[in-house]
Amino acid sequence: MSDTANAFAGLKSMPSAVAAEAATPKREPKRDAMGRSYATGRRKNAIARVWIKPGKGEIKVNGRSLQVYFARPTLRMIIDQPFQISERTEQFDVICTVAGGGLSGQAGAVRHGISKALTLYEPALRPALKRAGLLTRDSRTVERKKYGKRKARRGMQWAKR
Numbered sequence: 001m002s003d004t005a006n007a008f009a010g011l012k013s014m015p016s017a018v019a020a021e022a023a024t025p026k027r028e029p030k031r032d033a034m035g036r037s038y039a040t041g042r043r044k045n046a047i048a049r050v051w052i053k054p055g056k057g058e059i060k061v062n063g064r065s066l067q068v069y070f071a072r073p074t075l076r077m078i079i080d081q082p083f084q085i086s087e088r089t090e091q092f093d094v095i096c097t098v099a100g101g102g103l104s105g106q107a108g109a110v111r112h113g114i115s116k117a118l119t120l121y122e123p124a125l126r127p128a129l130k131r132a133g134l135l136t137r138d139s140r141t142v143e144r145k146k147y148g149k150r151k152a153r154r155g156m157q158w159a160k161r
Contacts, residue, residue, distance in 0.1 A: 026123070027123035028123070029120065029122065029123060030120040030121075031120075031121065034053070035053050035054070036051045036052060037052050037053075037117045037118075037120040037121035038050065038051050038117060039113045039114075039115075039116030039117035039120060040113060040116070041108075041109040041110060041111065041112030041113025041114070041115070042109055042112060042137055043101070043105045043106075043107075043108030043111075043112055044101045044102075044105030044108070044109075044140070044141055045101040045105060045141065046100045046101030046102075046106040046108070046109040047098070047100055048096050048106065048109035048110045048112070049097045049098075049113070050094060050095075050096040050110065050113030050114055050116075050117050051096070051117070052092045052094050052114065052117040052118065053092065053093050054091065054092060054093070055091075055092060055093030056090060056093065057083075057092065057093065058093045058094070059079065059093070059094040059096075060093075060094065060096070061097075061110065062096075062097055062098060066079065070103065070106075070107055072103070075103060075104065078107045078108065079110050079111050079114065081111055081134065082111060082114045082115040082118055082134055083114070085128055085129060085132045085134065086118055086122075088118070088122075088125075092118075094110075096110055096114075098110060108138060111134065112134070112135075112137060112138075115129050115134035115135050119135065
């Protein structure tokens with residue numbers, strides 16, 4: 001019984017969680033010589049290299065404007081989500097190069113890259129973007145086709161008569 005009392009007494013002398021948070025250093029912004037932050041975004045088989053810098057809100061994807069490259073409004077909405085959540089619409093210029101996958105995967109990769117670059121440029125935005133789930137890499141990819149199957153899991157069509 002006295003052993004547990006001594007253990008609890010030892011817990012009282014340990015520093016509190018608040019003191020531990022104060023001891024952890026604040027995240028510093030990571031910017032290059034031109035004032036840009038860089039991040040890589042991934043989704044399905046698409047990989048996006050994203051640079052953000054303060055500007056008028058122009059987004060260039062593979063040298064083309066956002067409206068030309070992603071013609072569907074839903075894809076443009078996906079890309080704008082990090083700016084909407086962080087309340088930074090039309091404050092940053094985005095330059096990105098995307099390779100691999102289809103348009104949907106590429107839009108998700110650009111969104112992931114913008115979210116990561118925003119947290120590197122302005123670390124105070126991390127909790128809001130994390131809560132919205134934009135910093136998590138969606139690791140779902142297409143399952144490979146197996147032999148003896150028509151698709152990854154679908155079997156051959158079969159009828160008894």
